[in-house]
Amino acid sequence: MNVAVHSFRPEPGGRDAAVSLRNLTRRFSGRDVLSDVSLDFAPGEFVALIGKSGSGKSTLLRAIAGLDDGVAGEGTMTVPPDRSVLFQDSRLLPWKTVLQNVVFGLRAADADERGAAALTDVGLAGRETAWPNALSGGEQQRVALARSLVREPRLLLADEPFGALDALTRIKMHELLLQLVRQRQPTVLLVTHDVDEAIKLADRVLVMEAGRIVVDRPVTLAHPRAKDAGFGTLRADLLSALGVSDAA
Amino acid sequence: MTLYIDALELQAQMLRSERPAPEARSVSRRPPQLAPGRLAPGVILFGPVAFVLLWEFASAVGWISPKFLAAPSTAIVTGIELLRSGTLADHFLASAKRAYLGLGIGVAIGLVLALASGLSRIGEASIDGLVQIKRAVPTLALIPLAILWLGIGETMKVALIASSVLVPIYINTHAALTGIDIRHVELARSVGLTRGAFLREVALPGALPGFFTGLRLAVTTCWTALVVLEQINTSEGIGYLMNRARDYGQTDIIVVGLAIYAALGLGSDFAVRFWERKALSYRKAMAS
Numbered sequence: 001m002n003v004a005v006h007s008f009r010p011e012p013g014g015r016d017a018a019v020s021l022r023n024l025t026r027r028f029s030g031r032d033v034l035s036d037v038s039l040d041f042a043p044g045e046f047v048a049l050i051g052k053s054g055s056g057k058s059t060l061l062r063a064i065a066g067l068d069d070g071v072a073g074e075g076t077m078t079v080p081p082d083r084s085v086l087f088q089d090s091r092l093l094p095w096k097t098v099l100q101n102v103v104f105g106l107r108a109a110d111a112d113e114r115g116a117a118a119l120t121d122v123g124l125a126g127r128e129t130a131w132p133n134a135l136s137g138g139e140q141q142r143v144a145l146a147r148s149l150v151r152e153p154r155l156l157l158a159d160e161p162f163g164a165l166d167a168l169t170r171i172k173m174h175e176l177l178l179q180l181v182r183q184r185q186p187t188v189l190l191v192t193h194d195v196d197e198a199i200k201l202a203d204r205v206l207v208m209e210a211g212r213i214v215v216d217r218p219v220t221l222a223h224p225r226a227k228d229a230g231f232g233t234l235r236a237d238l239l240s241a242l243g244v245s246d247a248a
Numbered sequence: 249m250t251l252y253i254d255a256l257e258l259q260a261q262m263l264r265s266e267r268p269a270p271e272a273r274s275v276s277r278r279p280p281q282l283a284p285g286r287l288a289p290g291v292i293l294f295g296p297v298a299f300v301l302l303w304e305f306a307s308a309v310g311w312i313s314p315k316f317l318a319a320p321s322t323a324i325v326t327g328i329e330l331l332r333s334g335t336l337a338d339h340f341l342a343s344a345k346r347a348y349l350g351l352g353i354g355v356a357i358g359l360v361l362a363l364a365s366g367l368s369r370i371g372e373a374s375i376d377g378l379v380q381i382k383r384a385v386p387t388l389a390l391i392p393l394a395i396l397w398l399g400i401g402e403t404m405k406v407a408l409i410a411s412s413v414l415v416p417i418y419i420n421t422h423a424a425l426t427g428i429d430i431r432h433v434e435l436a437r438s439v440g441l442t443r444g445a446f447l448r449e450v451a452l453p454g455a456l457p458g459f460f461t462g463l464r465l466a467v468t469t470c471w472t473a474l475v476v477l478e479q480i481n482t483s484e485g486i487g488y489l490m491n492r493a494r495d496y497g498q499t500d501i502i503v504v505g506l507a508i509y510a511a512l513g514l515g516s517d518f519a520v521r522f523w524e525r526k527a528l529s530y531r532k533a534m535a536s
Binding site: 065066067084085087089091093094095096104105106131132133147151 | 431432434435436437438439440441445449450453454456528529530531
């Protein structure tokens with residue numbers, strides 16, 4: 001079987017990289033979950049990270065997000081301070097209204113105006129005073145997206161943000177995310193287990209296995225990405241890197 | 249209506265043959281009801297009303313002697329008389345003052361202890377064990393010491409009510425504070441919340457449902473403690489009224505006292521539930 005190219009980007013990523021990781025290692029109870037990961041993301045680059053469960057992809061995202069204190073490990077990171085995380089669950093606080101959730105922790109004089117604008121961007125204008133419990137799962141995740149984007153992050157870290165949504169809602173969310181990312185140009189790291197999602201959205205796909213990046217491929221297909229021959233080849237390559245042979 | 253007829257038909261068929269024919273079963277289309285349906289509002293009162301009617305009936309036909317237990321109607325007449333003379337209002341106010349003063353102090357102390365214990369490790373190490381021990385000791389067992397320390401006056405009564413009230417407030421608020429959703433903590437960190445803002449915006453609102461559970465238990469607890477304490481050296485209060493009535497064998501006044509305790513307990517619980525519904529209104533919102 002012809003495994004996809006193992007091409008790490010040429011070192012060093014230099015000063016203009018948005019994210020720069022060197023020899024990042026993380027251990028849980030003596031086992032290396034991340035081993036010696038070195039990566040650079042260019043500013044505005046949309047990177048998708050795929051891998052099987054337990055491959056370490058979420059651990060990498062949490063390390064970059066700074067949410068893994070108490071975890072043993074070493075390595076160096078250069079990460080922009082203005083980053084925001086989009087979790088798999090929307091994590092809305094049920095006792096705050098939709099708008100209060102969007103501007104949660106945002107210290108700005110015009111927070112409410114910006115929050116309302118972000119809600120308009122995700123198609124939820126007019127729902128500012130609704131309680132999160134009154135929204136559908138897809139709407140809740142759109143509020144979470146607004147909460148991430150209202151901070152104008154230079155780095156958006158998304159940990160399987162569409163994993164819990166139904167297929168139709170997911171397609172809409174893909175378009176919304178692409179559109180908003182194009183407007184605001186943050187660097188994006190999207191962790192997903194969905195190869196199609198990765199190819200559809202990202203400029204670059206990383207495959208992780210046992211704590212290492214084993215595939216690093218640019219995606220040069222033109223947007224919007226239809227499932228054509230180029231898509232199929234890349235998909236087959238990535239799936240085989242994940243150890244899955246795809247009959248379809 | 250159709251169902252009723254169906255049922256009759258079914259019955260007729262059952263009568264015709266001892267073993268119902270297979271098609272007899274398909275007559276009733278209604279699926280078996282596995283969970284009981286919801287009661288219409290007010291129907292919950294059926295039990296209490298039936299009980300009072302039965303009691304009145306038993307008194308009227310002479311099954312229950314008035315020396316043993318007064319009839320509800322007698323108690324109502326006595327209650328109205330006591331109300332007219334102003335006696336009841338005085339005793340009622342005396343009881344309510346004790347109960348609610350104790351409740352207020354107990355809730356305040358319980359809340360402060362729960363916050364100190366739920367939000368800091370030093371607090372938890374110093375406070376939690378003590379409250380758990382206090383919880384294991386019945387309030388009644390503290391009466392002798394409380395009398396030695398505080399005398400037999402109002403202070404002792406209010407202090408004991410407060411000490412029994414603080415336990416449910418503490419336990420429930422503390423549990424809610426320590427059970428904060430770790431995902432919310434992570435979110436707060438990822439948006440760079442300060443500790444003060446975290447307390448205000450995440451920890452306290454998150455603990456509010458626990459506090460209300462504690463408060464609902466506390467309002468009942470304070471009246472329970474009051475009943476016992478009003479048997480000790482009082483010259484006013486519902487408990488005093490009932491004790492004196494016992495000496496004179498006035499079962500009607502005892503029934504009036506019991507009814508007042510019941511009404512106060514239920515009323516307090518209702519008030520807390522009303523407040524809880526308003527404060528936690530976000531919970532009622534449901535996805536369409």
